[in-house]
Amino acid sequence: MNYNAEQALHVLVLTLTFLPLSAYVADVCPTLVAPANGDIVQGDNEFGDNAVYSCNVGFTLTGVRIRTCLNGGQWSGETPTCEGKAIDIH
Numbered sequence: 001m002n003y004n005a006e007q008a009l010h011v012l013v014l015t016l017t018f019l020p021l022s023a024y025v026a027d028v029c030p031t032l033v034a035p036a037n038g039d040i041v042q043g044d045n046e047f048g049d050n051a052v053y054s055c056n057v058g059f060t061l062t063g064v065r066i067r068t069c070l071n072g073g074q075w076s077g078e079t080p081t082c083e084g085k086a087i088d089i090h
Contacts, residue, residue, distance in 0.1 A: 039055075041054075
């Protein structure tokens with residue numbers, strides 16, 4: 001079936017009108033926990049937001065440094081770890 005632009009818009013409006021409320025709510029990912037001996041900076045945990053991991057001095061990040069909140073409320077990748085040992089800076 002072929003639609004002109006006006007008909008296609010009408011079909012789109014009707015379709016959106018009958019979508020469940022959950023279809024209009026932004027996906028939110030759970031709050032992440034920083035790895036031992038590290039830190040994490042994350043935004044509002046909404047679709048497209050990034051979480052950036054870092055490690056304390058003397059530790060090296062193993063795994064992904066940046067994870068992204070995906071459609072469906074899940075984070076990309078796995079939680080990284082901070083490997084090494086603390087350095088005494090006194």
